[in-house]
Amino acid sequence: MPSPLPPIEIRIKRLPHGEGLPLPVYATAQAAGMDVVSAEDLILPPGGRHAVATGFAMAIPEGYEIQARPRSGLALKHGIGLPNSPGTIDADYRGEVKVILINFSDQPFAIARGDRIAQLVVAPVQLASFVQVDSLDDTARGQGGFGSTGV
Ligand SMILES: O=c1ccn([C@H]2C[C@H](O)[C@@H](COP(=O)(O)OP(=O)(O)OP(=O)(O)O)O2)c(=O)[nH]1
Numbered sequence: 200m201p202s203p204l205p206p207i208e209i210r211i212k213r214l215p216h217g218e219g220l221p222l223p224v225y226a227t228a229q230a231a232g233m234d235v236v237s238a239e240d241l242i243l244p245p246g247g248r249h250a251v252a253t254g255f256a257m258a259i260p261e262g263y264e265i266q267a268r269p270r271s272g273l274a275l276k277h278g279i280g281l282p283n284s285p286g287t288i289d290a291d292y293r294g295e296v297k298v299i300l301i302n303f304s305d306q307p308f309a310i311a312r313g314d315r316i317a318q319l320v321v322a323p324v325q326l327a328s329f330v331q332v333d334s335l336d337d338t339a340r341g342q343g344g345f346g347s348t349g350v
């Protein structure tokens with residue numbers, strides 16, 4: 200069955216320090232995320248975080264965003280995550296895309312230029328506006344939350 204959502208084209212610009220690096224790419228036919236590589240060498244100390252350069256900028260079409268998400272292999276094997284996961288890349292952002300990494304482990308973690316550090320997921324954006332009211336409709340949940348249904 201063909202995908203109900205045809206791929207969209209996203210304009211991407213290589214920055215000088217990103218020359219020679221691969222563009223983000225889907226690793227398998229139906230991967231949700233495009234793997235993105237680091238444009239720099241660095242060592243993340245235990246507990247450290249860094250906005251890692253990717254060496255590219257983009258013009259995401261209006262009505263879409265890109266989410267930067269962790270790679271599960273790095274998280275599981277090395278405790279590497281994104282403290283702002285999912286990072287939000289807005290459609291009107293024209294600066295360099297950066298991936299904020301954090302080292303949750305107790306060991307330093309070395310990243311080399313060209314290493315895959317995260318994955319980018321393209322998503323549609325539903326815009327909305329708030330309408331202020333004096334009362335809200337009743338629901339079965341009401342004000343219950345934060346574990347109100349049990350653990
Ligand atoms: O992981 C990320 C998160 C953000 N950005 C860039 C693209 C995004 O459009 C912009 C702003 O991100 P966000 O809105 O999350 O950050 P902010 O702290 O609200 O900054 P701003 O005031 O610039 O919106 O920074 C990245 O490159 N990587």
Ligand SMILES: [Mg+2]
Pocket residue numbers: none
């Ligand atoms: Mg913002």
